[in-house]
Amino acid sequence: MTYDAIIIGAGMSGLAAGIRLAHFERKVCILERHSVIGGLNSFYRRGGRNLDVGLHALTNYAPTGAKNRPLSRIMRQLRLAWEEFSLAPQVGSAIRFPGAELNFTNDYKLFESEVHRRFPREKDNFARLVGELCDYDHIDQPSVRHSAKEHVAERVKDPLLREMLFCPLMFYGSAHEHDMDFGQFSILFRSIFLEGLARPFAGVRLILKRLVDKFKNLGGELRLRAGVSRIAVKDGAATKVVLDDGVELEAKNVLSSAGWPETLRMCAEPSSERAADPGRLTFVESIAILDSPPEKLGHDKTIVFFNDSEKFHYAAPEEAADVRSGVICSPNNFDYDEPMPENVLRISTLANYARWAELDEVEYRLAKLRWFDRAAAAAARFMPEFRHAVIDTDMFTPLTIHRYTGHEGGAVYGSTQKRYDGTTHLKNLFICGNDQGLVGIVGAILSGIGIVNKYLLKE
């Protein structure tokens, strides 16, 4: 049998692409190397607790029925009812630097008033910048791909405000160190500050369940433990994929969410294109289970982006991790109808893949303990003390991210060189997901949908 399309990877982008193809009655098979779906945003059970791998929050929140928003586009294109993701909006988040705080909720007016309060002289400059961000169209304005640092510095004069704006946006989506593309800055600003944050009560497993049920109900085929080791090539086209166990599957088209450099390496006939750099930005994620809700400890924020000096450094550190800055997320602090069964804090900090990879097993375990303590101590400077309430811990390192996604170097946002049009050197091989330039859950889903609509539904 020849499939109309084979999709490599059952993460958010692969599942969304699969639904779209299956909806239009294409013979489609999703191949996933792991025994679970979700990729960077999966879930697991540990010590009787249900935990998410990555989820802090879904960006691009829109209230029920809102039109012309990325979230409404997703729901429409995937034929999902609005209620199916059961999204609860954030309670309220903050950016905290020494002596400076900017609060925000899903009502943009609060963020605007916070910027005016803390940086009154920047009122007009900030308004001008936000106006540009709203007008920016990342599809029709590819020529505007340039340094966000330079662009923002020309508009916003106060360096502290600039650093406070870049901190959350880089943490939630920049594959580049030190700077980001202005288009990406605009997408992330809108998705976090103008739209907002939300989470399903049941976590990412609910979103994944809805996607996988939809895909299967439409007749799509999902194969787990089915890693693709090679893509066979003939006359400039992919002809079949070869699985880790040697099984061969034929397809008219192949769509890969494994990453651009990773996908090129699977091709039996090497591309003349220079291999893209796999990206260096990765995180350690320290998870603390608490004996009481974070709110009871005085912490009522959904997300806190922190940085311990006036300058924010976004780069792979020399050491295994960099706890000068980070993201504290409490999945409890969303506006649910009932309290969550677990009390959880997640702390993400920048990390260096090579430093973790060079450790032997004992050193690796010790390093996890040491860096958990450091991350918790760093976070405690920007929120009420919580360490006395910790009853269990877990930690992801860049090695975990690599193991569960295949992304080289555990690169959370993929390569620094994006493949915005999704094409490759082979006429029927396409890239979706992070390396197509759209990051985060909503970005990845939009990418899967977009590439299918553009190339695979034409025939």
Ligand SMILES: Cc1cc2nc3c(=O)[nH]c(=O)nc-3n(C[C@H](O)[C@H](O)[C@H](O)COP(=O)(O)OP(=O)(O)OC[C@H]3O[C@@H](n4cnc5c(N)ncnc54)[C@H](O)[C@@H]3O)c2cc1C
């Ligand atoms: C710790 C962490 C926290 C995050 N938090 C958030 C958040 O709060 N909100 C948010 O919006 N985003 C968050 N993200 C980012 C978000 O998870 C990703 O941008 C998005 O899920 C990427 O989806 P994807 O489909 O492009 O890729 P992936 O999730 O990487 O999926 C690719 C899939 O392909 C599979 N695969 C790879 N190679 C092969 C092969 N050869 N054969 C078969 N299968 C293969 C992998 O196993 C994987 O399942 C987070 C990421 C991390 C790591």
